[in-house]
Amino acid sequence: MLYVSLFFVLVLLWFAWPVAREPGSSARWFQFLLCGGVTSFLSCSLLIPAVFALLVIALGVWPLVRARVRTFAPLAAVAIAIPYGCVSRDAAKDLAEHQRLQREYPFESLSARAPEPRTAFRAPPTGHAAIQFDSFESALDRNPDALARSVYLRQLHDSNVDTFVNNPGFGVFRMVPSRVTGERLKGRSERGESPAQPGSPVPWDASEPLVPAPDADRGALRKLHGDGLLDFVNPDGWGYIKDRDRVAGFLSHRFSKVPEAEVWQVQRIELIGLLKHPGPVVYLSEKLPAMSELQNAPTRKLDSFEARALEPIRAGDDLFATRRGEIARFVGAIRSTKQCVECHGGTRGDLLGAFSYTLRAR
Ligand code: HEC
Known part of the structure; x- marks a missing residue:
């Protein structure tokens, strides 16, 4: 999903650049806004709408700072970095929790015990x-x-860092809380x-x-x-x-x-x-x-x-x-x-x- 979201960002930039070159052109604005609507809808995430909204603001500010900043690139970079930064921070937190739970509920061998x-x-x-x-x-x-409980524990052990970064949790469906939580595992066994x-x-x-x-x-x-x-x-x-x-x-x-x-x-x-x-x-x-x-x-x-x-x-x-x-x-x-x-x-x-x-x- 990380790769899909990066693809959408490239598409957004593709349409934002012509607006940056000619901020007065309503046709270029129209194309950019249309593209923003479509990608936001298709991505089913908050990440792409956030990048889109920040790009709109950046393009609004751009004519004011154009004399001093030579290209639109730094503004675009900020518009992309902010949402990705937030999402990465959340993903890193989820991943740390996931790894903590894996240590709390490790695989053990029962053949000697039973x-x-x-x-x-x-x-x-x-x-x-x-x-x-x-x-x-x-x-x-x-x-x-x-x-x-056994399905949660299976998810906990059968996913690794790569699937974690690329699962819908990264950006797309960010609003869905991570499914395996300590509460869920404990609550069912007390x-x-x-x-x-x-x-x-x-x-x-x-x-x-x-x-x-x-x-x-x-x-x-x-x-x-x-x-x-x-x-x-x-x-x-x-x-x-x-x-x-x-x-x-x-x-x-x-x-x-x-x-x-x-x-x-x-x-x-x-x-x-x-x-x-x-x-x-x-x-x-x-x-x-x-x-x-x-x-x-x-x-x-x-x-x-x-x-x-x-x-x-x-x-x-x-x-x-x-x-x-x-x-x-x-x-x-x-x-x-x-x-x-x-x-x-x-x-x-x-x-x-x-x-x-x-x-x-x-
Ligand atoms: C997830 C693994 C697991 C499953 C499933 C399981 N057991 Fe056990 N059972 C154990 C372990 C391990 C022990 C040894 C005691 C311990 O380490 O807690 C044990 C011990 C026992 C003992 C005591 C044996 C003794 O003499 O010490 C009995 C009786 C028993 N289990 C019956 C059952 C029955 C009946 C089922 C199915 C309805 C079952 N168990 C399902 C893991 C399991």
Whole structure:
């Protein structure tokens, strides 16, 4: 666009010069004014009208100073330099901000942080779990905010100085603010800290038999798990994923609120990790799972309920639930959808982990 605007300036000068030579000629003025109108219109910018207006003033002043200044060139140079100076200053400011944001949201490699799913946990969902899995996957795609943030981050990284100078921002459409701003990137990612675990661990007698929860309960638990998982993985925070080794603006998964269900009150949600340790472990934390805090958190072995619950999940089910009076416990599978695979590697359907819930009836 810089080159296009320079072309228009040359055209303006081409018509201004005859006026400078014969300021009294109304025909030459007419041609110049017509050319100024047309170029201003075609350029769609404020730059060319500004150059044109200053040239009109310069040509108006020219007869008065003609005796002392030998050519019209210095006046024309001033008329061009002022608008270009302003625009360059603005462009330099935008460019500096752009480069600052590139440093604030650099590409980072996530392949070391998120180990590939283990083939031992390659357990694609079956039956009802598969339907649930498909609908969770499409819910992830219906997220305009996440899309907007990743588009901004892509623009931030895929443009360089040359495209920046030559994009419509330089002079043409100058009034349109630069599209990628710190506010826009931050505004879409702000959310609360991970809340504390709402209740303390519930005594659980391992010797009592485990009765699977009735189907009515399973429906409510499925919804609770789906809502909670969506909040935890937070697609808004994924950023721009070029590939596993180049991700910009990623925000670690964490809960922002305690998931709610009509009949159940969440007491605890713990993450069963399947990726980082040789066998399944439960991360210990007094907060709802937040990956930034669980990296170095202590772990415990699965208890007998969790170990039992993992069996049907490894066979393709999405949850295993049991109820004893007021208390329900269930484990919900966390499987890799096509979107998760972009960062986590492996195959769609792989188990990435599970949440172990303890709930109390309201
Ligand atoms: C933009 C990259 C990215 C995407 C997309 C992504 N994750 Fe993650 N995930 C990570 C990283 C990185 C970690 C490791 C923890 C960390 O460094 O924050 C992780 C960790 C996890 C963990 C914990 C693993 C453990 O045991 O420590 C689970 C579970 C998980 N992700 C599930 C998902 C699911 C489910 C999806 C898709 C719905 C998903 N992730 C999409 C990057 C991503």
